Amino acid sequence: MAPQAGAGGMSEQEQKYAKIIQSGMESCVVKSIMAGGIGFALGGAFGLFVSSMSYDTPLTPQGQAIANLPVREQIRRGFKDMGSRSYSSAKNFALVGAVFSGTECCIEGLRAKSDLTNSVAAGCITGGILARNAGPQAALLGCGGFAAFSAAIDAYMRMPGDS
Known part of the structure; x- marks a missing residue:
């Protein structure tokens, strides 16, 4: 059967x-x-x-x-x-x-949205965490730099295709 x-x-x-x-x-x-x-x-x-x-x-x-x-x-x-x-x-x-992936996923779950803000926030948190041992100024710079990089990549990935 x-x-x-x-x-x-x-x-x-x-x-x-x-x-x-x-x-x-x-x-x-x-x-x-x-x-x-x-x-x-x-x-x-x-x-x-x-x-x-x-x-x-x-x-x-x-x-x-x-x-x-x-x-x-x-x-x-x-x-x-x-x-x-x-x-x-x-x-x-x-x-x-x-x-980055874990942070972005958690933020997305909390906000219940998938948008550019999640990537920017996750980038800022990730950059800050990775640079934390070098001091607060480095953590702030890491936050801003990684957030900008994340925003650029995510904005590029969300662009409409050629189809």
Whole structure:
């Protein structure tokens, strides 16, 4: 006997799982985790690219010039440096993505609207949080800078398409 098909040709069990997945995707926690994960991946790729282009450590910790080391050791140290820079960049991108996404989702839930104000407020809060350790002036500058960047990106994303 075939299962009963409900809405969209899905069985009751499939509909139940679809509702669970949809409610999870609407959760601020899940959105933050996903943004952090994607930010980690993009930050790692960006960090790898940038670190592969620059090599600004001409001396070893012992003061010996890297150019005087054997080629194998130069390559090993270069890859180790690229890895640590990539990981650092990945962590930073993950933090920015998770904080911004979570903050914007919470503000959107509180205001019960999806508009430019949510992005600007989330940008301000995120920028302030990220710069808080450098003092109040830096936190204020981070708030304004990240809010302006968020407003510009969101305004661009909300522009009508060419269709």
